[in-house]
Amino acid sequence: MNNAFFKVPTPINEPVLNYGPGSPEKAALKKALAEGRSKVIDVPMYIGSELVHTDKKIKLSPPHDHQHVLGYASEGDASHVHQAIEAALAARESWANLSWEHRASIFLKAADLLAGPYRAKINAATMLGQSKNAYQAEIDSACEFIDFLRFNAYFMQQIYTGQPESVRGLWNRVEYRPLEGFVFALTPFNFTAIAGNLPACVAMMGNVTVWKPAYPQIYSANVIMEVLREAGLPDGVINLIYVDGPVAGDIIFKHPDFAGIHFTGSTKVFQTIWQTIGENISKYKTYPRIVGETGGKDFVIAHESADVKALVTGLVRGAFEYQGQKCSAASRAYIPSNLWSAVKEQLLADLKEIKMGGTEDFSNFVNAVIDERAFDKIAGYIDNAKKSDKVSLVAGGNYDKSKGYFIEPTVFLTTDPHYTTMCEEIFGPVLTIYVYEPQDFEKTLELVDSTSPYALTGAIFSQDRYAIDLGMRKLVNSAGNFYINDKPTGAVVGQQPFGGARASGTNDKAGSILNLYRWVQPRTIKETFVSPTDYKYPFLGEE
Numbered sequence: 001m002n003n004a005f006f007k008v009p010t011p012i013n014e015p016v017l018n019y020g021p022g023s024p025e026k027a028a029l030k031k032a033l034a035e036g037r038s039k040v041i042d043v044p045m046y047i048g049s050e051l052v053h054t055d056k057k058i059k060l061s062p063p064h065d066h067q068h069v070l071g072y073a074s075e076g077d078a079s080h081v082h083q084a085i086e087a088a089l090a091a092r093e094s095w096a097n098l099s100w101e102h103r104a105s106i107f108l109k110a111a112d113l114l115a116g117p118y119r120a121k122i123n124a125a126t127m128l129g130q131s132k133n134a135y136q137a138e139i140d141s142a143c144e145f146i147d148f149l150r151f152n153a154y155f156m157q158q159i160y161t162g163q164p165e166s167v168r169g170l171w172n173r174v175e176y177r178p179l180e181g182f183v184f185a186l187t188p189f190n191f192t193a194i195a196g197n198l199p200a201c202v203a204m205m206g207n208v209t210v211w212k213p214a215y216p217q218i219y220s221a222n223v224i225m226e227v228l229r230e231a232g233l234p235d236g237v238i239n240l241i242y243v244d245g246p247v248a249g250d251i252i253f254k255h256p257d258f259a260g261i262h263f264t265g266s267t268k269v270f271q272t273i274w275q276t277i278g279e280n281i282s283k284y285k286t287y288p289r290i291v292g293e294t295g296g297k298d299f300v301i302a303h304e305s306a307d308v309k310a311l312v313t314g315l316v317r318g319a320f321e322y323q324g325q326k327c328s329a330a331s332r333a334y335i336p337s338n339l340w341s342a343v344k345e346q347l348l349a350d351l352k353e354i355k356m357g358g359t360e361d362f363s364n365f366v367n368a369v370i371d372e373r374a375f376d377k378i379a380g381y382i383d384n385a386k387k388s389d390k391v392s393l394v395a396g397g398n399y400d401k402s403k404g405y406f407i408e409p410t411v412f413l414t415t416d417p418h419y420t421t422m423c424e425e426i427f428g429p430v431l432t433i434y435v436y437e438p439q440d441f442e443k444t445l446e447l448v449d450s451t452s453p454y455a456l457t458g459a460i461f462s463q464d465r466y467a468i469d470l471g472m473r474k475l476v477n478s479a480g481n482f483y484i485n486d487k488p489t490g491a492v493v494g495q496q497p498f499g500g501a502r503a504s505g506t507n508d509k510a511g512s513i514l515n516l517y518r519w520v521q522p523r524t525i526k527e528t529f530v531s532p533t534d535y536k537y538p539f540l541g542e543e
């Protein structure tokens, strides 16, 4: 029984630890990495109260050392999808009726577990399983995930306090019920925080979920489940299954209790899902909520007044951190000819210093791409570009998959602003540059806007306020997250709500109050204190 309006602690972004030489966090992380390396773990699916093991195994290996085995996960089939839906629906009533502060407490406790005793473990799992260096793992699986949990608890409270006006004689109220049914959380490989947040924020709002992660993220997904269970999440609220996407989709998207999808992944997959939901629309009890954040072809445009060092730093970090496998990664840049030679010189100097290798060696800035399929696809783009007479190689261009899926940070220069690598999402460490004449700045802004179907992130570098203003107006629909004099990556929860428009998604801004509104089904209640007892208007009966 809740007899008070409780106040969720005001969230503050989790500080990013620096893992400097001799620091306790570095020692703890090295220990967790060694532990992870030394074991071969058996990863179950989590369905209701059961830890489900099957005979069909998925091998889990570090992308930077694919011969090494970290563990095996049990792969499920259609029967496990049915079981997960049933477990979710069985848990629904108790979970939906639990007072919201208990739900908040569970997820706030999970945040504290991640910030403290599980920090090294979740970061090590992300470093080993997804090949993120220590800094990239820290900003993702520790800080961003912790922020998602704490900020969302705070936003949930804000939603619940939102109430309508009432006039004399009556009391209007709105209650924010969870959705009627279960929600499918379908998550990508590249961010542990996103994978955890997609089911967690939905569950926080009182919903039950079936969660299917991308296979390369299973190793860290298992740690997320460990944390949530230790935080007290009841069985059946989040059911984690490892099943082929289309197999899961075929059952889930035909189920009458399917109430919504929380998706992050590629545009193509999201469009297929939306279409399937449309085809099945008459089967559902309620119109499903469709929330999806998808791909990008993120740009950097420099004005002739740009600061070259700031611009090149934005390009290097924006394009090559986590091997360009961020939906926000800078992958096309528009540089004015007056700056090109200085930009090129600085870019080559920076890239020469960058080391590539496994994540256990903390001096490596670049690690491996996620798997062989991604490696082959990215290598294909590089090979084709090398053959094109519209493209010249500025830096990198080599790759090797003998030990790990390593691709050098690669920079191309093109004379064709519509060349493939200026338009398509590559999702790897490949940046293509187009050099324009400074007097064509406005025309180039139009080119930036019209070149790709995406509108996720973009950045303008300029010291000229009129140029910045023009860029903001011309690119008003080109990016959901727009950066001025900064790289287009690295959004922070509570500071730069993240998401894109056009083909980049529904722009529901993960980790913001806007996103949480999608997971409630409001009920408006009007209570009249003294009910009328006569149907007639006062003037009835008179001429």
Ligand SMILES: NC(=O)c1ccc[n+]([C@@H]2O[C@H](COP(=O)([O-])OP(=O)(O)OC[C@H]3O[C@@H](n4cnc5c(N)ncnc54)[C@H](O)[C@@H]3O)[C@@H](O)[C@H]2O)c1
Residues within 6 Å of the ligand: 186, 187, 188, 189, 190, 191, 194, 212, 213, 214, 215, 244, 245, 246, 249, 264, 265, 266, 267, 269, 270, 272, 293, 294, 295, 296, 326, 327, 328, 425, 427, 456, 498, 499, 500, 504, 505
């Ligand atoms: N906008 C954002 O916030 C954001 C964030 C992270 C990643 N992304 C995007 O995600 C993509 C990279 O992640 P990914 O490779 O894991 O994406 P993906 O689309 O290949 O996979 C996403 C999820 O969908 C599943 N899936 C794939 N095909 C399916 C199908 N036919 N039916 C049902 N499920 C299916 C996958 O198994 C995975 O769990 C990139 O396009 C990137 O831009 C976007």
Ligand SMILES: N[C@@H](CCC=O)C(=O)O
Residues within 6 Å of the ligand: 190, 191, 325, 326, 327, 328, 488, 489, 490, 491, 492, 498
């Ligand atoms: N939110 C992350 C990108 C997530 C997509 O992969 C960023 O802002 O860089």
